[in-house]
Amino acid sequence: MERRPTLLHSCALAATAAEARFRIDRPNSKTRDSRIVALDEEAAAILERIRREPWQGARFLTYQGPEDPAAEGPDAVLMTLEGTETRLSEELEGADVAIMVATTDRGAEGASIIGDACFLRRIMTAGLVVGDGAKIDQAITSLRPYASVLVVSSDEDYVPDMLVALRA
Amino acid sequence: MLRLEDNEFLTRTRPGTPMGDLFRQYWIPALLTEELPENDCPPVRVKLLSERLVALRDSSGRYGLIDEFCAHRGVSLWFGRNEEDGLRCPYHGWKYDVTGQCVEVPSEPEESGFCAKIKLTSYPLVEIGDVLWTHMGDPERRPPLPEWEFALVPPEQTFTSKRWQESNWLQALEGGIDSSHVSWLHSSGLQSDPLFKGARGNLYNLRDRRPFFEVVESDGGLFIGARREAEEGHYYWRITPWVMPSLTMIPPRGDHPVHGHFWVPIDDENCWVYSYDYHPTRPLTEEELAAMRSGHGIHCEYVSGTYRPLQNKDNDYLMDREAQKGGETYSGVKGIAMQDASLQESMGPVVDRTKENLVSTDNGIIMARRRLKKAALALRDNGETPPGVDPAHHRVRSASVVLPKEQSFIDASGEALSVVEGTGHSTV
Numbered sequence: 001m002e003r004r005p006t007l008l009h010s011c012a013l014a015a016t017a018a019e020a021r022f023r024i025d026r027p028n029s030k031t032r033d034s035r036i037v038a039l040d041e042e043a044a045a046i047l048e049r050i051r052r053e054p055w056q057g058a059r060f061l062t063y064q065g066p067e068d069p070a071a072e073g074p075d076a077v078l079m080t081l082e083g084t085e086t087r088l089s090e091e092l093e094g095a096d097v098a099i100m101v102a103t104t105d106r107g108a109e110g111a112s113i114i115g116d117a118c119f120l121r122r123i124m125t126a127g128l129v130v131g132d133g134a135k136i137d138q139a140i141t142s143l144r145p146y147a148s149v150l151v152v153s154s155d156e157d158y159v160p161d162m163l164v165a166l167r168a
Numbered sequence: 169m170l171r172l173e174d175n176e177f178l179t180r181t182r183p184g185t186p187m188g189d190l191f192r193q194y195w196i197p198a199l200l201t202e203e204l205p206e207n208d209c210p211p212v213r214v215k216l217l218s219e220r221l222v223a224l225r226d227s228s229g230r231y232g233l234i235d236e237f238c239a240h241r242g243v244s245l246w247f248g249r250n251e252e253d254g255l256r257c258p259y260h261g262w263k264y265d266v267t268g269q270c271v272e273v274p275s276e277p278e279e280s281g282f283c284a285k286i287k288l289t290s291y292p293l294v295e296i297g298d299v300l301w302t303h304m305g306d307p308e309r310r311p312p313l314p315e316w317e318f319a320l321v322p323p324e325q326t327f328t329s330k331r332w333q334e335s336n337w338l339q340a341l342e343g344g345i346d347s348s349h350v351s352w353l354h355s356s357g358l359q360s361d362p363l364f365k366g367a368r369g370n371l372y373n374l375r376d377r378r379p380f381f382e383v384v385e386s387d388g389g390l391f392i393g394a395r396r397e398a399e400e401g402h403y404y405w406r407i408t409p410w411v412m413p414s415l416t417m418i419p420p421r422g423d424h425p426v427h428g429h430f431w432v433p434i435d436d437e438n439c440w441v442y443s444y445d446y447h448p449t450r451p452l453t454e455e456e457l458a459a460m461r462s463g464h465g466i467h468c469e470y471v472s473g474t475y476r477p478l479q480n481k482d483n484d485y486l487m488d489r490e491a492q493k494g495g496e497t498y499s500g501v502k503g504i505a506m507q508d509a510s511l512q513e514s515m516g517p518v519v520d521r522t523k524e525n526l527v528s529t530d531n532g533i534i535m536a537r538r539r540l541k542k543a544a545l546a547l548r549d550n551g552e553t554p555p556g557v558d559p560a561h562h563r564v565r566s567a568s569v570v571l572p573k574e575q576s577f578i579d580a581s582g583e584a585l586s587v588v589e590g591t592g593h594s595t596v
Binding site for chain 2: 015017099124126148149152154
């Protein structure tokens with residue numbers, strides 16, 4: 001026997017505007033733990049300009065240098081924008097995503113350490129290169145192996161827009 | 169996630185809205201040429217950007233797109249008689265030419281010149297390829313005609329269809345930008361559809377379901393590169409151009425015709441999806457045309473005599489749970505076009521983006537929204553011409569290429585991403 005829907009919401013007609021009003025209006029996700037890491041000074045300045053926005057748990061950090069090579073696994077020294085030193089391994093505890101921001105190729109070392117550390121922990125990585133012209137070519141090349149998503153934006157305003165879109 | 173006010177901003181295209189004004193900067197598809205097949209043929213109702221219009225082809229072969237309603241008593245001119253270089257309202261005989269100018273008011277003395285005072289809003293309607301294009305903005309700012317390759321190649325090398333989609337234009341466009349769904353939703357089509365199967369690139373698609381993405385701004389919009397593992401030391405790249413406001417080009421597969429979409433708002437809850445297939449260097453074969461006409465590839469079957477898909481929300485898109493379970497289709501819906509449309513329509517007429525949870529791989533969508541908003545604000549606040557208006561921005565191509573891992577897709581594919589007349593696409 002052919003089955004026929006008996007109510008509007010039991011068939012694809014539930015997509016009408018009238019039925020769309022009944023979509024449950026409660027949160028459908030928990031706060032994400034995002035780590036936003038500046039790989040160079042200009043990138044740090046961009047993060048400094050946006051860090052006071054009302055973020056949902058995002059932590060803004062700058063890459064300082066590699067941790068002792070004798071340490072187990074890739075690790076790095078990071079700095080919060082408030083000036084507190086921290087370790088990459090600590091910051092990645094419970095992180096959902098690591099977003100690396102670069103404006104030059106000076107971040108190549110940081111990208112490789114952060115990328116490897118995230119890969120080992122199965123943490124999603126994204127790379128955002130801000131700028132244009134030949135200046136950023138090397139930054140793109142440096143980040144490519146370590147970012148699941150690589151975005152090139154000529155405009156630093158894309159940084160906060162992207163973070164809002166990702167609920168950072 | 170998008171704030172409520174930004175969602176409203178980007179999805180509304182009525183006259184006077186920022187996005188409506190943005191769309192009115194471009195030449196956009198209004199109809200297929202097949203809809204006005206001969207001089208003095210029946211007029212066609214057209215709703216675009218929330219404006220109700222009627223399209224006609226007069227006795228001399230001139231096209232026109234004018235206000236649907238007679239200036240006298242508001243009768244729909246779709247009921248009109250298309251005769252002797254004009255469309256005559258059947259109620260009291262008022263007659264209009266293709267520019268909307270009233271040329272006859274039978275009740276008034278001809279010498280009074282009354283009809284010269286009556287003029288309906290009208291827009292140009294220009295035939296390029298299989299499509300009649302219109303520009304609904306300020307005539308003073310009318311740009312040069314569009315130069316999309318699919319519309320400029322000889323007629324035997326191109327095919328365009330259209331279908332009604334019951335959703336806002338933006339969620340439909342975003343489906344065209346989001347190439348990560350292909351390995352899932354369309355996985356069966358890659359192996360069975362006559363317009364897709366057989367390409368070597370399909371194997372890379374199916375083997376690697378977690379592509380890496382690169383999003384790069386172009387003059388007219390974006391290039392979105394999706395890379396997957398290929399042979400050792402190489403990546404398989406599929407590069408999708410998006411040109412503002414709403415044209416997407418799908419990367420090619422083997423020697424199959426290349427396809428893409430133009431997403432055109434009808435109103436805020438409906439859009440037309442123009443779907444094109446073309447080959448830049450050879451005629452389409454009879455087999456390819458037959459496949460396109462029968463709804464394969466990115467085309468669809470229709471409710472007879474309409475542009476409404478045969479699979480639609482009234483029949484649950486003919487969902488086939490057996491095919492879903494057995495793997496014949498991934499979602500249970502047949503055909504690539506309707507696999508996309510069914511899911512995009514299921515979001516509701518205008519999806520509530522305050523509830524979405526985007527992830528990093530959605531950066532193409534995030535960047536597209538940002539470029540649209542930025543362009544709409546620059547137009548509103550400073551009168552800046554948006555990207556994608558200049559025909560030079562139309563002369564781009566999609567590409568699928570295998571590159572050494574160290575190469576940037578933009579650098580290595582430079583020429584492949586531009587139209588070079590007489591050459592084929594870069595394709596795997």
